[in-house]
Structure formats: structure tokens, C-alpha cells
Amino acid sequence: MASQQIDPGTKPIDLRPLPFEGTWGSASTIARMAAGDIVQKQLDAEGALEGLSKKEAKKLVNERVGAASQELAATLADHIRASGRFASVDAVNGYINIGYDADATTNRLVSEVMQQHDTYGHAAPDSRNTRVMIEHSQLNTHKAAHVGHLRNICLGVALTNISTAAGFTTMPVTYIGDIGRHVIKCLWCYSTFHAGEEPREGISRGRWLGEIYVEAGMRLNYRKDVVDFLNRLIKEDTSLGEGIDRVLKNLWNNDDPVDGEDIAYLLGKVTNVGEIVPDELTDADVMMPFFTLLGDYLRGAAIEAEQSEEENSAAADRYAEWTQLHDTIDWWKQVPAWIDAEKATFQLWENHDPDFYQLWETTRDWSMDELKAIFEEFGATFDVWFTESEVEDEGRAMVRELLDRGIAEISDGLPVVKIDEKLGLEQETYRTMPILRSDGSTLYSTKDLALARKKFENYDIDQSIWVVDVRQSLYFDQITRILELYGFDDHAANLHLGYEFVTLPSGIMSSRKGNAPLLEDVRDAMISRALDVVQEKNPTLALEEQEQVSRDIAIGAIKYAMLARDGNKVIVFDPDEALSFEGHAAPYIQYAHARACRLLERAGVSDADVLAALPETSFAGQIPAELSLLQQISIFPEMVQRAATEHRPLHLTNYVFELAKRFNDFYHEAPVLQEGIDPAVRQARLALVTATRITLRNGLSLLGIVAPEQM
């Protein structure tokens, strides 16, 4: 079979790293690709395929193609070998494996790493000639950040670093939720119940506001929470029907006049396993005595369950939940008034009430201090801080313009864009998006439309990326399409980078109920755990350094956990597992780095020494562990590019883990400083260790993870 039968026009000459270790080289699949065509043609010419079913024909081709590709690969290998340009050329399994000269290749690689040093793996700055704005870490004021927000911060920081390293001109920005329903709730609760108070000892004002926000939610949702509890009880507790009899009898005998109709209603719902709807009660006050008396039954059930020693804690849980709700049973009758008051507070904002504005500004600053501290700790820096409050008016103006231009219209009393209709789509795709509330107050969409326009108009960017929870993907599709109707016709200009949310082993988390682990708590727990380990492993280190190292390890562990999972996978955040310092996690990688540092320190050689000695350093006679390590170092620049273009830091978390693993393997297989080691080998290995250290550090750095020199 002659090589000229191959049509180079249709078959790319692909080179890929060899899938096995022990050889410096690349592989090409060209023979396999070409063999398919050739065999097909041959069989056609022979007429061997005639009368065969498609499946049978395929089977025949398949049988022949293996041998044919090997034959072709061998022929091609002979040609390539004859050129004398490669250390080895082999045909294996129909692949052409090209081997390089280990000494020269290694020398070239190591000197590249040594010379570029902190920028090894990076493309030339701004070489992509593309300005990208990355919006991430959209935290809220007046509300505590929880672990779910961590994923966003970690992703945003890593993407920014990686994009910059890959040659993009990157502008990281954030967009702070400093106004909106949550702020109003918090401030209503603050001014009604906590005005003039100071936070308790050891709690920052920002954190205190977060607690007040949670309290506001509990107050405003109290009726709903009680009714939800009752409805769950009706469904889950099958003996409730009998138990409720006593409760209702007590209610009848009570001196308080209660509405018989309501009691009948409640009884009906319980016995028929129906759903209680608060509005169907004629006298809402009946709930308070009813709920109180219900406690007798639940307490009895809990005690009974305990005595029967069944492993059934449901009754106990229910009683505990009841106790919690009952503690504030007097809230029940106040809820409607609170809801009105909260709405009135919203009007204060809308009417630009000066006192309220003052309060808003003051409390906003408290939260901002908190946010700045978080950003600093997690290495997030921003070129621009956008806020929701600053785009409200621009948003309203843009809505007017959309209405004037006929893109938006009034439907059911509020401005909306009927996107599918405007785009002429038959099938329901982007639906209809409301862009302002009927009372004239702004929605997220109002503000995001104005902000998106502002980004392009004021910052001369080519692309705008939103790093936001994947649940917002329809929302951002809608925003993008409206912008398109408005005049931004570059499809790729706006990109929503979604990521799945973070849940607890016990279920979805919500900051409203305050049942999500707070970001600060998780961080503190991680740091304290890290400190314990550092003090155990490295007791001679100065306390100050132990603390610094513990922070680096704890933050690194959190970041790695958040990044080492593809964006479309839900992270089940198990604090115990995240606190584990073993295996596929940041400390393992940091440890490899610290080991390399220690080794070089003991050897007493500096990077400059290694670099200066390179021309006389021989890398001949490498053992497999060395080659494997070098191959991993060599693909770093390629991995950076890939992570950037695919927007997937995951590629780099995998990369640094693999690099650390190969280094540890090398460490065990290839002694450097031990007695009896040939000085030439020692010199080569020191160069290798240095290159590894640099690459590990650079890789971690792109992920936003610090690589301590000792730990």
C-alpha cells in the first residue's frame, strides 16, 4: 500500500501526547483514519461488499481495517524514520509513535520553564487582543453570604486568572445587590425591632445585618411556616386524626370564644388529609389556641416514641419544630400588619425618603466592609464595582426606550417584552419577560438590561461574561435576546456561564431560613482544622507562620473543592469531606510543592544556579518516573489555553493534581540528595525538581490557591 494513496487534504495530521509513559514523543492516528477509506475503496473495487447488508459490510471493513492501518502506519513510519529527524519512529496498533531525544527535549523544556519562571504556561499578555469583562461574586449587602456563594467567587477568580494567562485582556467586575426586596426586609426589621441597638460582642455589624435579615424572613413568613408545618403534619402523622380530637375538645371547652366554623374547617382538613389554606379561616385568631393545644398531643407522641425505644425520631423532630414555632406564636396575629409595614418601607425607598436613604447608606457601608474582607480573603479583585442602586434609574429609562421603540409593550398592566413574538419564533422558546413592576419599581431585568448596555458603551469590551447560577439561564437568554432586539447583534458578546448550585447532604440551602452554613463559619472551621494539623505536623514552626500556612491550606482546600467539579454538576458540600486533607484535594498538591521547596533548600541551590548550570546539565538516561513528570510539565501551557477557551478551571485542578502525583512518584523512585548519587544525575534531578516547583506554583496560582513553602 503506497503512501500516496492518502489524501492529505481531508485527513489532518494530528499529533497527540502518547497515552502511555516512558517515552518522549507524540502519536498520530493518521494511518487509522486513512485506512478506513482505503479498505472501503479496496472492498468496493473487489466487489466484496455487494449483496451484503450494511451491518455485514461494516463488519468486513472493520475486520480488515486493523491490519491495514498497521501496515500503512509501518510504511509511513519508515518514511518518517528515514528523515532522521526523530529519535525513534514506531508503528504500533496502527498508530505512528514518534519519539524525541530525551536529553535535548528535556533541556529545552526545563530552560523554558526556568526562563519564563512565574509566567511559564502563560501566553504573552493581551496577545488574544480581546477584551473580556467577567462579572462574578454578585454578593448582596444586608444579607450573609453562604457556601453557595463560594462557588461563584472561586470560579470567578480562577476564570479571571486563567483568561488573563491565556492572553485575554480581562476585566473582572462585580455587581453588588445593595437594594431590592431583601434590603427592604432587613431595614424594616432593623428599624422596627433593633433601632439603636449594637451588635453583640465579637460580631461585626455586617454579620449582624445578615442575622436581622433572617429574622425579618422568619417574622414575615411566620404564618406560612406554621401552616406548612401543619400541612406536613397532616400528611405524615397518620394518627393525628385521633390526637386532634382531644385538641378540639379542649378548644370547645376553652373560655375564649372561638369560631366553630373554623374548628370544623381544621378538623375537616385533618381527617381528610386536606391542605389548610390560611385565607379560608374566617377568624385567623383561632390558630393561636389551636396551635398551643396541639403541643400537648405532639409532646405525648414524642414521649411515647421515646419509651417504645423505636429508632423513630420523627415524633421528636416534630415536637422540636413545634416548640420552635410556638415560642413566637404571638407573631401570628401580627403578620398582616408587618407585611403592610414592610411594603410601606419599600415606598420610603421609592419616594427617596431622606431619613430612610440615610439609614440605607449607613447600613450598606457596614455590609460593604464585610464584603471587602471576604473578597480580599478569597483573592477577588475588581476593576469596577457595579451596584444595583446605581442602575435603577438607567433601567427605567431603558424600559421607556424599549416601549417607545415598540420592542416592549404593556401587558396586564406592566411593561414586558414578548420575545418569541418579536423574534418571529413559532415555538415557545424565550417566552415573555417582564421588565418593570406594575407599580413602577424595578426588577432584576430592569437593572441587568441597563447594566449590560453600560458595560459595552463605557468599557470598550468585546465580550461580557456573567458568572451566575445555572438556574438563571433562561433569564440570561432572555436578557441577551432583548439586547439583540435593542441592537446588540453579536451573539457571542454576552455569555452566561452557569454553574450548578451547592447543596448540603441534608438538602437545598436557603439564606432566608438561615440554615445554610455561612461562608464565614465554613472558612473559620476550615482554618481551625488546618491549624490543628499544621501544629501536629510541624510543631517547630513559629506560631505566626503556622497561622498563615493554615489559612493558605484552608482557603486552598475550599477553592479546590469548588473548582474540581465540572460546572454542570451539583456540589454536595459535605463539611466533613471538605475538611479532609487527604487524597484528591489541595493540601496534597501544596504538600508536593512544600516537599520540592524543602529538597531544594537542603540542596542549597537557587533557581539561578540551576539555570546557569543548564547548558552543562545532561538529562540522558532518564527513568520512567522522570519522563512521566516531564511530560506533565510540558503540557501545562496547553492546559491553560484549554481551560480558558472552554471556561473550565476543572482542567487545571486535574492538571495540578496529576502533576503532584507524578512528582510524589518521582520523589520515591528517583533519589536526589541521597549518598551515592552520581553528581550529574543529581544536577539533572535538581533541575527537574525546580521546574516542577515552578509549574506547581503557577498552576495553583491560576486557581487562586497559594502554594506555601512549608506546611
Added chain:
RNA sequence: GCCCGCGUAGCUCAACGGAUAGAGCGUCUGUCUUCGGAACAGAAGGUUGGGGGUUCGAUUCCCUCCGCGGGUACCA
């Protein structure tokens, strides 16, 4: 209903359309007169949810079914 995502080892997750589907955890067995044991080596563990299709070749691309999660006009 419609749209999007996910389904790979007991568990948590990898795998530019390429060679024998890989790691970590867990389980079992080993390696130390240690260049830092937060390490290393080995074993066991798989019909890649089911079924079709495209391809010389499919975990990867297409279709379909099943299961789970999310979204679906004045919530953020």
C-alpha cells in the same frame, strides 16, 4: 406540557471522537536505618441508565425511552 442539565467502580468524580474507561475515598495487602509518611506500591471493584443510529473507531455526536434535578411573566 415545554426547555435545560445530569446518569460512568460501593461512594464522590475524571476521561480534545482514538490504544487496556482512569483517580480519590472506602476495603484488603505491602513499602521506612525517611532528600518531609499530609507519601508510595499492589489487589479487588465496570454491560459507561436501557435501546437504536452516525463512524474504521462512541463514555464522548444524533434519535428515543427510563430515572433524578432545575427552569418556566411583575422571586431574586
